[in-house]
Amino acid sequence: MRGMRLVRFILTRLLQAVPVVLGVVVLNFLLLQLAPGDAATVLAGEAGGAPAEYIEQLRARFGLDKPVLVQLGLYLKNILFLDLGFSFRNNSPVLGLILDRLWPTLLLMGATLVISVGGGVLLGVVAAIGVRTWRDHLISVAAVIAYATPLFWVGLMLILVFSIRLDWFPTSGMEDVVAFHEGWARVVDIAHHLVLPTITLSLFYLALYTRLMRATVLEQRGAEYATTARAKGLTERAITMRHVLRNALLPVVTMAGVQVGALLGGSVVVETVFAWPGLGQLAFQSLFARDFNLLLGIFFLSACLVVIVNIVVDVIYVLLDPRIRVGSST
Amino acid sequence: MRLVRCLALAAGLGSAVAGLAAAPAVAQKRGGTLVQITQPEPPTLGSYISTANPVGQVASKIYDGLLEYDFDLKPLPSLAEAWTISDDGKTVTFRLRPGVKFHDGKPFSSADVQFTVMEVLKKVHPRGINTFSEVTAVETPDPQTAVFRLNRPAPYMMAALSGYESPMLPKHVFGQGDIRSHQNANTPVGTGPFKFTEWRRGEFVRLDRNADYWKPGRPYLDRVVVRFIGDTGTRAAALEKGEAHIAGFGAVPYNDVKKLEKLPNIQIETKGYEMLSPVVELMFNTRKAPFDNVKVRQAISYAIDRKFVIDNIWFGFGKPTNGPISSNFAPTGLYSADVTNYNVADGIDRANRLLDEAGLPRKADGVRFEITHDITPYGEEWRRFGEYTQQALAKIGIKANLRYEDVATWLKRIYTDYDYEVSSNHLFNLADPVLGVHRAFHSRFIRPGTVFVNGVRWSDPRADDLMDRATIEPDPKKRAELYAEVQKIVVAAAPLAWTHEISFATVLDKRYRDVIVSPLGLFSSFDRAWRE
Numbered sequence: 001m002r003g004m005r006l007v008r009f010i011l012t013r014l015l016q017a018v019p020v021v022l023g024v025v026v027l028n029f030l031l032l033q034l035a036p037g038d039a040a041t042v043l044a045g046e047a048g049g050a051p052a053e054y055i056e057q058l059r060a061r062f063g064l065d066k067p068v069l070v071q072l073g074l075y076l077k078n079i080l081f082l083d084l085g086f087s088f089r090n091n092s093p094v095l096g097l098i099l100d101r102l103w104p105t106l107l108l109m110g111a112t113l114v115i116s117v118g119g120g121v122l123l124g125v126v127a128a129i130g131v132r133t134w135r136d137h138l139i140s141v142a143a144v145i146a147y148a149t150p151l152f153w154v155g156l157m158l159i160l161v162f163s164i165r166l167d168w169f170p171t172s173g174m175e176d177v178v179a180f181h182e183g184w185a186r187v188v189d190i191a192h193h194l195v196l197p198t199i200t201l202s203l204f205y206l207a208l209y210t211r212l213m214r215a216t217v218l219e220q221r222g223a224e225y226a227t228t229a230r231a232k233g234l235t236e237r238a239i240t241m242r243h244v245l246r247n248a249l250l251p252v253v254t255m256a257g258v259q260v261g262a263l264l265g266g267s268v269v270v271e272t273v274f275a276w277p278g279l280g281q282l283a284f285q286s287l288f289a290r291d292f293n294l295l296l297g298i299f300f301l302s303a304c305l306v307v308i309v310n311i312v313v314d315v316i317y318v319l320l321d322p323r324i325r326v327g328s329s330t
Numbered sequence: 331m332r333l334v335r336c337l338a339l340a341a342g343l344g345s346a347v348a349g350l351a352a353a354p355a356v357a358q359k360r361g362g363t364l365v366q367i368t369q370p371e372p373p374t375l376g377s378y379i380s381t382a383n384p385v386g387q388v389a390s391k392i393y394d395g396l397l398e399y400d401f402d403l404k405p406l407p408s409l410a411e412a413w414t415i416s417d418d419g420k421t422v423t424f425r426l427r428p429g430v431k432f433h434d435g436k437p438f439s440s441a442d443v444q445f446t447v448m449e450v451l452k453k454v455h456p457r458g459i460n461t462f463s464e465v466t467a468v469e470t471p472d473p474q475t476a477v478f479r480l481n482r483p484a485p486y487m488m489a490a491l492s493g494y495e496s497p498m499l500p501k502h503v504f505g506q507g508d509i510r511s512h513q514n515a516n517t518p519v520g521t522g523p524f525k526f527t528e529w530r531r532g533e534f535v536r537l538d539r540n541a542d543y544w545k546p547g548r549p550y551l552d553r554v555v556v557r558f559i560g561d562t563g564t565r566a567a568a569l570e571k572g573e574a575h576i577a578g579f580g581a582v583p584y585n586d587v588k589k590l591e592k593l594p595n596i597q598i599e600t601k602g603y604e605m606l607s608p609v610v611e612l613m614f615n616t617r618k619a620p621f622d623n624v625k626v627r628q629a630i631s632y633a634i635d636r637k638f639v640i641d642n643i644w645f646g647f648g649k650p651t652n653g654p655i656s657s658n659f660a661p662t663g664l665y666s667a668d669v670t671n672y673n674v675a676d677g678i679d680r681a682n683r684l685l686d687e688a689g690l691p692r693k694a695d696g697v698r699f700e701i702t703h704d705i706t707p708y709g710e711e712w713r714r715f716g717e718y719t720q721q722a723l724a725k726i727g728i729k730a731n732l733r734y735e736d737v738a739t740w741l742k743r744i745y746t747d748y749d750y751e752v753s754s755n756h757l758f759n760l761a762d763p764v765l766g767v768h769r770a771f772h773s774r775f776i777r778p779g780t781v782f783v784n785g786v787r788w789s790d791p792r793a794d795d796l797m798d799r800a801t802i803e804p805d806p807k808k809r810a811e812l813y814a815e816v817q818k819i820v821v822a823a824a825p826l827a828w829t830h831e832i833s834f835a836t837v838l839d840k841r842y843r844d845v846i847v848s849p850l851g852l853f854s855s856f857d858r859a860w861r862e
Contacts, residue, residue, distance in 0.1 A: 037738025041746070043373070043380065044456065044781045052780040054456050061510055089373045090531075091515045100531050156563045164571055171567045177534050177555040178363045272560035277532030281560060285370065290738050 006318070010311060017307040024303040025079060025296065029072050032292050038064050039089055039290040062088045075296065084297040089289050094297035098279065104174060105278040107190075108197055108270075109263045115202040117256055120209020121249070127210065128217035129240065139210060146207035155200040155273035162196060169196050172275035197274040201267055205259055209252055216248040223247075249320055257313035261306040362861030363553040364842055366852070367565050367577035371532065371558040376515030377497050378446070378504075381456045383579060386494045386853045388535050388556050392433075393497030393520035394855065396424055396443070397488070401604060401849050402661040403761070405488060409438065409498055409521065410476075419483030419804035424476045430544045432500045433525045440470035445501035447478070450509055457765060461490045464802075483804040486762035492605070493522060494853035495761060523549035523857035532558065543857065550860035566590060569837050576845060578602070578836035578852045583710055584645035587835045599836040600647065602851020607656035607759035608834075610648075611770070612719065612827040613744070615751050616788045620699065624823055625688040629681040630752070631672040631827035633722045640830050643714045647833040653817045654767050656759045656831050658849075663810035664763055669821035681726040690727075698727035704743065704753035705734045715754060745781045756832060757782060763813060764801050771825050772797050788825030 040058035059065045063074070078085055084094035127139040163171045174193050175181065181189045220226060221244055229239045268280035279298060286294040317324045368387045374380055377389035396410040405413075410424040430438040447468050451458030464484040469477040478487075490496055503519050504512055518526050521544065524537035535556045539549055557574055559565045566586040568574040570593060582590065590596045612630060614621040621627060636650035649657065650673050659665040674680070685691075690698045703723070705716030713734065720730045730752070735743065743749050760766030769775045769782065773789040793816055800812040821828070836852065838845060841862045848854040 035738070037742040041741050041779075041781060042738045043382070044741075052777045054454075054459060055779055055781075057454070057510075086511075088511070091374045091376065091511060097531060104532075152561070156561075156567075159564060159567050164567055167571075171571055171573055172559055172561075172564045173557065173573075174533055177365060177536070177557060180536075273564055275533070275557070275559040275561070275564060277530065281532060288736060288738070289373070 006315065010315070013311050013314075014307075017304075021300070021303045021307060022076070022079075025076065025300055026072065028296055028299045029075060029292075032295065033068055035287075035290065037290055038062075039292070040064060042289050043089065058088075079300065084300065085293040087286075087291055087294040087297075089286075089291040090294065094294050097282065097294060098297055098301055101277055101279045101282050104276060105264065105267075105280070107194065108201065108267065108276060108278060109260070111194055111198040112201045112205065112263065112267075113256065113260070115198060116205035116209055116259075117252065119202070119206050121213050121252060123206070123210040124213020124215075125217055125240065125245065127214040128221070129236075131214075131218060136214075140214070143207040143210045146203045147211070149203070151200060151204060151269045152273055154203060155196070155270060158196050158200060159273075169193075172273075174275075174277060197270050197276050200273070201263075201270045208255065212251055212255060213248060216251050217244055220244045220247045246320055250317065253313055253316050253320065257309050260309045261302065264302050264305055358550050358844070358858075358860040359862065360550050360860075361552050362550075362842075363555060364551050364576065364845070364856065364859060364861070365574040366554060366556045367559055367568065367574045367581050368556050368852075369558065369565065369577070369579075369581040370560070374515050375518050375526070375529065375535070376512070377494065378450050378458075378499055379454050379456075379510065379515065387579070388537075389497060389518060389520075390492075390494040390522075390850070390853045391524040391537050391554055391855050392518045392522045392526055393493045393499070394430075394522050395491050395493035395496050395498060396426075397491040398854075399489070399492060399605060399761075399849055401601070403489065403605060403659070403849060404661075405491070408493070410491075415488075415804075419485070419802075420480045422478040422480070422488070424478070426474045426476060427544060428474055430521050431542055432503075432521055433519045433540060434500070434503070435542075436500060436502055437473075438498065438500070438521050439473035440468075440476040441473070442498055442501045443476040444468040444470050445505055446497070446499045450499060450504065451496055454509055455496075457490070457760070458496065461487055461496070461765060482802045484802070485804055485806075485809065486764035486801070489605075489761035490765060492761075492850055492853070493520075493855060494850050523855050524554050534558065545857060549855075549857040551856065554856060562586065569596065569839070572839060575839035575842055576836065576852070579834050580709070582835070582837050584647055584835065587647075587837060588645055590837055595840055597838050597840050599838050599846050600833040602836060602846035602849065602854075603834050604658045604849035605761050606850075606853075607658045607766070608756040608832045609651060609654060609656055609759060610715075610756045610829050610832060611654075611754065612829065613750075613753045613755060613786050614825060614827070615748060616786045616825050617748070618751060620688065620690060621751065623688050625684045626690070627824040627827065628670075628672070629684040629688070629726060630723065630728075631824045632674070632677040632681040632684070633726045634672070634719070634827060634829050635677065635722065636673045636830050639715065639718060643711050643718060644830070644832065647835055648830040649833065650830050651828050653821045653828055654757075654759075654770060654826070655763055655813065655817055658831075659759070659763070663806060664813045666810075666814040666817045668814060669817050670824075672821075672824075672827070678725050685726060685728075692727045696727060697729045700729040700731070701751040702733050703730040704740060704750050705732055706754045706756075707735060707737050707740045712754070719752070719754065741781045745783065745785045746779045748778070748785065748787065755782070755785075764797075768797050768801075771820055786825045788823070790819065790823065793819045793823075 039062055040055050044055050087094050087097055090097055123139050127136045130136050159171050162168045170193055175189050226239055226244060229243055264279060267278060268284045271278040271281045283295060283298045368384045370384060372384035372388055375389050377385050394409050396408060398406040398408045400406055409427055411427045412425045414423045426440055432438055447462055452462040464480045464482050465478055466481055467479045500519050503514050516529060523540050523543045525540045527536040527538045529535045537554045539552050562583050565577060566582055569577060569590060587598060591598045614627050616622055640648035652672050653669045655665050657665050685698055692698050703716060703719055706712040716732055720732055723730045744753055757770050758766050771784055771788050773794050775784040776787050777783055796812050796816045800809050803809040836846060843860055845859040847858050
């Protein structure tokens with residue numbers, strides 16, 4: 001019964017998502033038209049100039065000579081068939097370009113999520129249990145510092161200390177381009193390259209989750225059900241582990257859901273500093289190159305991802321807290 | 331005077347001879363990977379359709395040209411073993427090297443030259459459209475001979491046949507399908523010392539040694555990997571640590587260059603940009619008052635302290651100048667120093683006097699008039715140059731407000747809408763003034779929507795005529811005289827204020843030798859580079 005309802009809920013939500021995503025596409029398309037200059041000008045500018053005939057050739061080939069509404073109509077028609085179009089600048093299909101960058105992005109995003117959520121929950125609980133002890137103070141102060149430090153600075157400092165001075169990690173990139181390892185050696189090599197960017201990107205979110213977790217655990221420990229449990233004679237440890245933790249996780253899950261959306265495109269800084277081949281850098285470069293097909297493709301994918309993550313978060317709510325029901329008409 | 335220049339070299343391998351002359355007594359070693367940092371990542375590897383700087387840095391290792399060049403910009407044999415130019419300058423015959431193979435094993439022949447020039451470079455190469463505009467046909471009497479038929483003489487064409495500027499493509503690969511969106515653009519096949527292996531977007535391009543390269547024993551390196559690192563600090567760190575070995579064209583900002591220079595494993599090289607020769611210029615919108623007045627333009631030309639700019643903004647990497655043609659053309663005779671000298675100690679006084687004469691006196695607050703200065707959106711030093719210009723103009727009573735926009739917006743403002751007063755830029759002189767200099771002030775290049783051309787919209791029939799004559803003048807001496815006259819006229823009229831020649835700095839790992847061996851520097855093939 002509950003399973004059926006869950007499936008129906010997911011299907012309904014997916015259907016509802018279609019107009020939302022389409023709306024996002026149209027809005028993005030129109031917003032991008034406001035940017036002055038076009039892909040042809042930028043290409044010619046990068047080339048240090050080109051004859052007018054050449055630039056006109058480019059415009060015609062890119063379809064930029066057509067009216068905006070016609071361009072939009074064509075784009076929407078293609079998107080309905082999941083055809084993301086062609087990046088003329090990169091001379092290759094948009095989908096391929098995005099997929100190439102997807103797995104490095106997911107790798108960095110996944111590693112960051114695990115460390116920041118895991119570490120944040122743990123540190124938050126430790127701080128809350130020992131509230132107003134040295135442990136709490138230490139964790140809280142560290143969290144504020146981590147929260148307030150700019151990412152690029154952290155990244156560069158980590159490179160300076162752990163890469164140049166101590167020589168523990170490579171400065172940048174995803175693998176060793178002199179050795180080109182294969183098989184397991186390659187896995188180890190990639191993991192080795194992943195460490196510094198993950199730490200850099202995790203710090204901010206780690207601080208965020210720590211503070212959030214500490215606050216909610218403190219709040220929940222004062223709730224009536226916790227008092228009841230205490231009256232029943234349960235140990236503090238059991239109360240925290242079995243009752244408080246589960247309730248306190250809800251806001252963290254919400255935040256993590258928001259974070260996934262932001263991580264996809266929001267790690268531009270870390271990707272740039274560590275030369276990590278992720279989607280953020282791709283989006284950033286395509287904006288400055290006015291490569292709108294590619295940029296719209298990335299936006300489209302991000303919109304889809306955010307919708308899916310939202311659904312997943314709702315489902316996790318249900319699993320964490322049986323009182324929340326899906327699909328109930330209220 | 332006969333103009334037949336037959337350069338059939340007895341050895342057949344002119345570059346090898348030149349190599350021996352330049353190389354130290356150390357024997358070159360085989361093996362090793364050179365990691366080059368190129369910034370930004372190229373949009374494509376099709377150097378026959380895009381002249382963007384990063385494209386050339388990668389593709390020049392894969393494609394050869396008909397010719398190579400020495401540091402005096404003299405042509406050397408490459409895919410063409412020898413060449414002759416007819417007396418009237420309208421027929422150029424190339425004898426092609428036999429036994430050259432493309433990376434896919436198929437032979438290189440005159441049919442490939444014909445296809446590349448007539449079907450590709452003349453039609454879709456951004457500069458090739460101009461370079462080969464006089465070429466009416468390329469005849470192929472036999473597989474080793476290519477005859478270029480020209481409408482009028484085109485002396486500049488002989489300077490534009492390097493593997494970077496005019497890459498020779500395989501007809502059997504690029505002859506099929508639309509050249510503008512060809513699938514092999516990003517999986518290139520050439521005759522060069524390195525073969526394309528893989529391009530992982532956002533990370534690197536991997537090029538492996540071409541064992542069948544036509545120069546015996548070359549290349550020495552096993553591999554060249556081109557990496558893309560978006561952050562300037564990280565680029566410097568990778569070079570410092572030896573993870574990357576070469577970076578040029580401003581990929582490392584000058585302040586980092588100064589820091590890296592002190593490290594024992596790094597050397598700084600300023601050679602290798604002689605066929606590009608960027609010259610920095612202030613641009614005046616000459617159709618807009620008060621910049622339609624030559625005195626105002628001259629005044630600003632006098633107000634810029636070249637030495638201060640070079641020492642403080644370009645960290646000493648530059649050379650003061652007054653005119654549009656770079657002193658790198660001195661060996662060819664095309665550069666002339668006989669022009670108005672704006673680089674004088676009493677520049678500010680002269681500028682103030684000129685502005686008074688122009689009828690633009692200082693008002694009560696000391697300001698003559700107010701303008702907006704558009705900063706060139708190419709990074710740190712340009713921003714500082716904009717700020718310096720603001721201060722320099724203040725000294726002569728011109729109040730300049732700074733505006734900073736992104737590249738696409740700025741290009742549109744300057745070269746399409748002409749909605750500006752003063753801005754700055756740097757145009758590359760390239761291999762010949764016809765290719766790189768005329769565009770800045772010849773009336774033919776007032777073309778709305780075309781970038782890096784005559785955005786100042788200055789026009790002078792006398793200068794136009796001289797440039798047109800120089801374009802088709804086959805005699806180097808007469809050509810030099812024509813250009814001397816052009817330089818005199820434009821520098822006096824100051825449609826732009828040329829301030830200095832930029833010296834790019836290449837950061838190089840000392841373990842690598844013979845890397846920068848041509849005026850094209852990072853745009854050359856690295857076939858002679860080797861690792862200690």
